Amino acid sequence: MAAVLQVLPCLARAPLRPLLLGGAVVRLASGMALAEQARQLFESAVGAVLPGPMLHRALSLDPGGGQLKVRDRSFQLRQNLYLVGFGKAVLGMAAAAEELLGQHLVQGVISVPKGIRAAMEHAGKQEMLLKPHSCVQVFEGAEDNLPDRDALRAALAIRQLAESLTADDLLLVLISGGGSALLPAPIPPVTLEEKQTLTKLLAARGANIQELNTIRKALSQLKGGGLARAAYPAQVVSLILSDVVGDPVEVIASGPTVASVHNVQDCLHILNRYGLRAALPRSVKTVLARADSDPHGPHTCGHVLNVIIGSNALALAEAQRQAEALGYQAVVLSAAMQGDVESIARFYGLLAQVAGTRLTLAGAGASAEEGEQLRELAAELQLPDLQLKEALEAVVRARGPVCLLAGGEPTVQLQGSGKGGRNQELALRVGVELGRQPLGPVDVLFLSGGTDGQDGPTEAAGAWVMPELASQAAAEGLDVATFLSHNDSHTFFRCFRGGVHLLHTGLTGTNVMDAHLLFLRPR
Ligand SMILES: Nc1ncnc2c1ncn2[C@@H]1O[C@H](COP(=O)(O)OP(=O)(O)OP(=O)(O)O)[C@@H](O)[C@H]1O
Ligand SMILES: O=C(O)[C@H](O)CO
Numbered sequence: 001m002a003a004v005l006q007v008l009p010c011l012a013r014a015p016l017r018p019l020l021l022g023g024a025v026v027r028l029a030s031g032m033a034l035a036e037q038a039r040q041l042f043e044s045a046v047g048a049v050l051p052g053p054m055l056h057r058a059l060s061l062d063p064g065g066g067q068l069k070v071r072d073r074s075f076q077l078r079q080n081l082y083l084v085g086f087g088k089a090v091l092g093m094a095a096a097a098e099e100l101l102g103q104h105l106v107q108g109v110i111s112v113p114k115g116i117r118a119a120m121e122h123a124g125k126q127e128m129l130l131k132p133h134s135c136v137q138v139f140e141g142a143e144d145n146l147p148d149r150d151a152l153r154a155a156l157a158i159r160q161l162a163e164s165l166t167a168d169d170l171l172l173v174l175i176s177g178g179g180s181a182l183l184p185a186p187i188p189p190v191t192l193e194e195k196q197t198l199t200k201l202l203a204a205r206g207a208n209i210q211e212l213n214t215i216r217k218a219l220s221q222l223k224g225g226g227l228a229r230a231a232y233p234a235q236v237v238s239l240i241l242s243d244v245v246g247d248p249v250e251v252i253a254s255g256p257t258v259a260s261v262h263n264v265q266d267c268l269h270i271l272n273r274y275g276l277r278a279a280l281p282r283s284v285k286t287v288l289a290r291a292d293s294d295p296h297g298p299h300t301c302g303h304v305l306n307v308i309i310g311s312n313a314l315a316l317a318e319a320q321r322q323a324e325a326l327g328y329q330a331v332v333l334s335a336a337m338q339g340d341v342e343s344i345a346r347f348y349g350l351l352a353q354v355a356g357t358r359l360t361l362a363g364a365g366a367s368a369e370e371g372e373q374l375r376e377l378a379a380e381l382q383l384p385d386l387q388l389k390e391a392l393e394a395v396v397r398a399r400g401p402v403c404l405l406a407g408g409e410p411t412v413q414l415q416g417s418g419k420g421g422r423n424q425e426l427a428l429r430v431g432v433e434l435g436r437q438p439l440g441p442v443d444v445l446f447l448s449g450g451t452d453g454q455d456g457p458t459e460a461a462g463a464w465v466m467p468e469l470a471s472q473a474a475a476e477g478l479d480v481a482t483f484l485s486h487n488d489s490h491t492f493f494r495c496f497r498g499g500v501h502l503l504h505t506g507l508t509g510t511n512v513m514d515a516h517l518l519f520l521r522p523r
Contacts, residue, residue, distance in 0.1 A: 037326060038447040038464055038517055039503060041319045041403070046451050048318035049241065049310035049510045051092035052099075052127055058239055058309040059100055068101070068170070070237050073305055077101075080169045082234075083108035083136060084158045084227075086183040087176030087253055088452065089241050091116050092128035092509035094136055094174055097239075099127075101172075108136030109161050110174065111154030111182040114143045119507055128509045146200065147184030152192055155185040155222060162227055165234035173227065173236060177243025177511045179253025180213060185221040189283040195219055198276070198284065205274040209244055213254040218267045219287055224250075224260030228301045235303055241310040243511050245336045245408055246384070249306045259301045264291050311335070312407035312512040315451060319405055319515065328519075329398035330405065331391040337408030337516065339381045341426050344410045347381060348426075348446060348518060349433020350374040351388075351404065352467075355395045356439045359402060360522055401521040409513045418488025421456025423448040423514055424463045425489040427501075431465030432480055439467055443521040449503045452511040458490040462503040462514070472497070 047053065060069045061077075068075045081104045085094050091112045098105060117138065120128040130136055139157065141150030165171055186195045198219075202212050217224030228236050238257040240249060250258040267288055271277040313335040323330035337344060353370045371392075378388050395402050412422045430446045449455070449462030470480050473496055483492035493502045 034443060034445045034519055034521065035447075035464055038445055038519060041322055041326075041517055042447060042449045042461075042503065042515055043505065044322040045315040045319035045515045046453075046505065046508050046510060049315045049451065049512050051089060051096040051509060054241065054310045054510075055093060055096035055100060055239070058307060059097075061101070065104070068104075070239075070305060071307060075170050075235060075237065077104045077170070078168075079104070079106055081105050081172065082161060082165060082169060083110070083172045083174065084161060085110040085174030086112075086154070086158070086179040087174070087241070088113055088116075088178035089176035089510050090174050090179075091120065091130070091138070092125075093176065093239070093241065095128055095130050097172060097174065098130055098134060098136060102131070105135055107161065108134075109139070109154065109157045110136055111139045111141060111151055111158065113178065113182070114140045114150070116140065120509065123506055125509060142178070142181040145178060145181050147181045147192060147196055149192070151182050152184050155183045158183065158227070159185060159222060159230050162230040162234075165231050167233040169234040171231045171234050171236045173238040173257055175238055175253045175256070176241040177252065179256070180216055180223065183222055183227075183253065183256060185226070186219055187221055187287045190219050190281075190287050191283065194281045194283055198280075201276060202270075202274055205276075207270065207274055210248075210251055211270045211273075213251050214262050214266055214270055216254045217260050217262065218264070218291055219284065220254065222256050223254035224262070225255065225258055225301055227256035228258075228304045232303055236301075236305070238304065238306045239309045240306060241510065241512065242308050242312070243513055245312075245338055245513070247308050247311050247313075249308065257301060257304045257306055264288050310510065310512055312451075312515070315512050315515060316405045316407050319517070320403075323403040323405070328401045328403040329394050330403040331387060331394045333388065333391050333404050333406040334383045334386045335407045336383055336385050337406050337410060337514075338383070339410060341410040341412045341422055342429060343377065343381060345426055345429030345433050347374070347377050348430045348516070349436065350377060352434055352439060352444050352446070352518060352520065353437060355392065355402065355404065355518075355520055356442045356444060358392060358395045359398060359520055360440045360442050395520070399522075401519070404518040404520075406516045407513055412487065414487050416486030416488060418483065418486035419456075419458060419491055420487050420489035421450065421454075421458050421460070421462070423450050423455040424458065424460065424493055424502075425484070425487060426516070427463040427465045428469075428480060428484060428489045428492060431467075431469030432484075434465065434467035435470040441523045443519075443523060445519045447503065447517045448514060449505070450511075450514050451508060453505040453508040456490070459504070460490065460493070460502040461505045461508075463489070463493045463501050464503060465501060469496075
């Protein structure tokens with residue numbers, strides 16, 4: 001989610017209609033274009049990880065209201081329930097928690113992005129807002145996803161609340177992506193500015209989120225289990241919306257309720273790797289030198305229950321169910337798509353070739369060669385959970401429309417000064433790949449969207465493409481390669497066919513990275 005919070009009207013939800021209208025004959029439901037189905041499946045993925053549905057799945061009150069159930073654990077409620085939260089999706093999560101548990105909540109503090117309340121109000125998303133006289137105090141901060149004074153004030157209020165709790169209390173912690181920047185509490189003598197500079201430098205030099213958050217944890221009072229320690233001896237239940245591939249609780253928002261397993265050596269390795277060790281401020285050196293002899297010792301978190309309540313995999317599973325209801329053979333390929341956007345685009349291009357050929361049983365020879373290239377590229381991308389073989393077997397069985405789903409977060413190495421986001425850039429690149437060779441008698445569509453509804457600093461969530469993209473663009477006088485060389489995918493999609501290929505959802509109030517949908521429909 002970029003800094004500018006803008007909300008566009010949500011797509012009207014048309015009812016999902018099945019493609020299979022009896023027997024083995026597959027045909028399109030009347031008037032429902034492939035693109036519209038793609039949008040609807042994307043929305044169903046997002047719908048599964050919206051705050052309301054997630055909180056309802058994770059929490060329940062017993063009929064008497066005296067016990068809170070979280071998974072298979074029960075907690076006694078007796079005016080002892082407190083709430084804290086930090087992250088881009090936490091306003092809606094807190095609103096859903098208040099709706100469910102309102103009469104039991106004693107006090108709360110949350111740290112959310114600047115402008116989010118106004119944006120949600122403007123969009124008429126009442127369900128994402130706390131009640132007028134809520135006992136949950138809201139701090140807005142971390143402009144541009146960087147820790148700032150406002151976020152620091154929020155972090156201190158959260159720490160104060162946690163430290164005031166007793167063994168009779170229960171602290172509900174709501175966590176989502178962006179939580180690291182919204183919960184800065186540097187260990188003195190490290191200053192907020194020093195932490196901000198170091199974080200920016202690491203990110204700019206290509207540190208991944210695991211590396212970045214290892215450093216953040218080492219320099220923070222609340223990350224890496226610090227919040228759990230502040231709340232001890234209260235019981236702590238953390239409800240976590242994952243924006244990191246693989247859902248590692250110790251990485252998401254820098255794991256404030258998860259004991260950190262990293263030591264100073266890990267930090268020094270990372271700082272060395274990015275050429276930052278020599279130029280470290282004295283304060284950072286002091287804190288790192290002290291860390292291994294921390295009198296508190298490693299944090300233990302036996303009083304904490306950490307629960308992932310929303311993830312990319314959950315969102316994809318819902319879209320898969322909906323695709324099946326529409327008559328598609330649907331397979332989730334991976335919820336861990338990571339790597340350079342160009343390689344991932346080539347992967348989807350090849351996948352469409354191979355799957356298209358198998359689906360229409362045309363040109364088995366060509367398919368073998370491309371199949372080999374596809375496997376090689378998949379191996380290069382090192383996607384841990386990739387279900388490529390299963391997907392291709394399903395395609396052969398399908399003899400009808402196929403939907404391949406994936407999610408994750410590709411990387412864009414910015415070279416130009418254009419306007420775009422990783423989803424629009426991926427879609428544009430896939431459009432080019434799809435047009436490289438004729439795909440046979442099959443309609444193909446690819447959609448990529450950010451589940452938060454905002455792709456980079458643009459007002460779109462993503463875009464969808466078909467194999468005709470490059471030739472149609474050329475006919476309109478648009479040279480795709482030029483737009484790509486400037487990372488100007490958003491400008492391209494705004495011009496191309498009057499902007500109809502852009503995916504607009506408005507801010508969704510959730511964030512489980514991106515969703516990629518590839519549709520193949522034999523003609
Ligand atoms: N012109 C551009 N073209 C392509 N990608 C871009 C462009 N400008 C920014 N990006 C990418 O957009 C991303 C930042 O956007 P965004 O805020 O949506 O992502 P994020 O920081 O990962 O947050 P979130 O997890 O909320 O999506 C970065 O990955 C950046 O590389
Ligand atoms: O806040 C953070 O650390 C990132 O969004 C990953 O969760």
